Amino acid sequence: MGIHEIYIRIWTVAFVGCMVLADAASAEESARDGVIRKSGNLRVPDHDAGDVAFLMRQPWNQKNNHRKSYYPAIFIFGDSLSDVGNNNNLITTAKATRLPYGRDFPGAKPTGRFSNGLIGPDFLAEYVGLPTPPPYLSAGNNILQGVCFASASSGILNSSGNVFGEHLPLAKQVTYFANVRQALQAMLGEKGTKNLLGKSLFYFNVGSNDYVTNYFLTNGQVPSLLQTQYTPSQFEDLLLSNLVLRIEELYAMGARKMAVVGLSVLGCLPAQRLIRKGSPTTCVESINEIVRSYNIALLNRIHSLQAAHPDAVFTYLDTYRFIDSVIRQPSAYGFENVLAGCCGSGRFHGLPTCSIPGLYKVCEDASKYLFWDFVHPTSKIDKLVIAKFWTGSYPDAIPYNLRELALVP
Numbered sequence: 001m002g003i004h005e006i007y008i009r010i011w012t013v014a015f016v017g018c019m020v021l022a023d024a025a026s027a028e029e030s031a032r033d034g035v036i037r038k039s040g041n042l043r044v045p046d047h048d049a050g051d052v053a054f055l056m057r058q059p060w061n062q063k064n065n066h067r068k069s070y071y072p073a074i075f076i077f078g079d080s081l082s083d084v085g086n087n088n089n090l091i092t093t094a095k096a097t098r099l100p101y102g103r104d105f106p107g108a109k110p111t112g113r114f115s116n117g118l119i120g121p122d123f124l125a126e127y128v129g130l131p132t133p134p135p136y137l138s139a140g141n142n143i144l145q146g147v148c149f150a151s152a153s154s155g156i157l158n159s160s161g162n163v164f165g166e167h168l169p170l171a172k173q174v175t176y177f178a179n180v181r182q183a184l185q186a187m188l189g190e191k192g193t194k195n196l197l198g199k200s201l202f203y204f205n206v207g208s209n210d211y212v213t214n215y216f217l218t219n220g221q222v223p224s225l226l227q228t229q230y231t232p233s234q235f236e237d238l239l240l241s242n243l244v245l246r247i248e249e250l251y252a253m254g255a256r257k258m259a260v261v262g263l264s265v266l267g268c269l270p271a272q273r274l275i276r277k278g279s280p281t282t283c284v285e286s287i288n289e290i291v292r293s294y295n296i297a298l299l300n301r302i303h304s305l306q307a308a309h310p311d312a313v314f315t316y317l318d319t320y321r322f323i324d325s326v327i328r329q330p331s332a333y334g335f336e337n338v339l340a341g342c343c344g345s346g347r348f349h350g351l352p353t354c355s356i357p358g359l360y361k362v363c364e365d366a367s368k369y370l371f372w373d374f375v376h377p378t379s380k381i382d383k384l385v386i387a388k389f390w391t392g393s394y395p396d397a398i399p400y401n402l403r404e405l406a407l408v409p
């Protein structure tokens, strides 16, 4: 049995034993909101209800009620980097519903987020001035401020992530958005819906699984099925053509402010450095080269989309350059370990065993690590990346950062 078969087998065997009931995440979400509201209620009676200044100072008010948000709603499409609980509702081994996932999350509870704590959509929502958009599969009618369709293990292609079980591929996420649009229409009418969607943020962070759990599924000695069918450049075209089709569908449904995140240094993931031969202290350069080419081609596609749709705004958000610089100079950003996952087992903690009882080790302080587990970033780096997306400039955000994108008329 090759190392990659062992790797897949561990995913499959071990995580099946870890499935936790579907609504853990939504329960956590409400618990979190509940905590904020509760602490507020405890203090309000001590003050005159007319003491507006006091009420304004309260953190729960400043966060969600009184500050005007930059976008009226946020719609998120993607994979485990942005999944805030969709996979909790699916039959899959790709779940993060056990500690130590979530150990640094408010309340120190797992929620389905593949992280030690808050992830990209949480930090993004905070900048925007909205609550984190709820996972589509447990959102109910709570859709007016956006929805998160992201699903762990999914990709642009339907087949990406199949090895783990159920997931929401990008095409499915867009289909689900069509349902949300219909529900919005019932609540707001067509004019109100158009107006809301036209000002909302559509955020895409997808494609990693098309490479990591599909095109590069094998260890490099045996080609994957897709590698026998497509050269890297044909595969890049296939992905980007499909991504553009999905973006066009959303445009047709009224999306007008769209931000697309490029791929990160996939060759540096602990899992890739474990399954591929290579010097432990460097990344797998052949993979990073393919990622760089993908990002350049993605930027070109975004330019074409912009040219085709002058009444919409498209922006490209780069993570590659920033994360690469963190790996080259960890101490400049307060990191001590940029090679291994904080949680897991095997070389570099590159095996997906985090949270499987008895099968993993976990570091003490995840904020000193770039990687939380075999492939996912820590909450700390997510926060830095979203800060770049919000306030960064060329070439991290081309042409607009997310704050500027909000202000474009």
Ligand SMILES: *[C@@H]1O[C@H](CO)[C@@H](O)[C@H](O)[C@H]1NC(C)=O
Binding pocket: 158, 169, 171, 172, 175
């Ligand atoms: C992918 O799945 C969607 C349903 O979510 C389906 O409509 C589409 O035809 C599938 N695409 C391919 C290439 O199989």
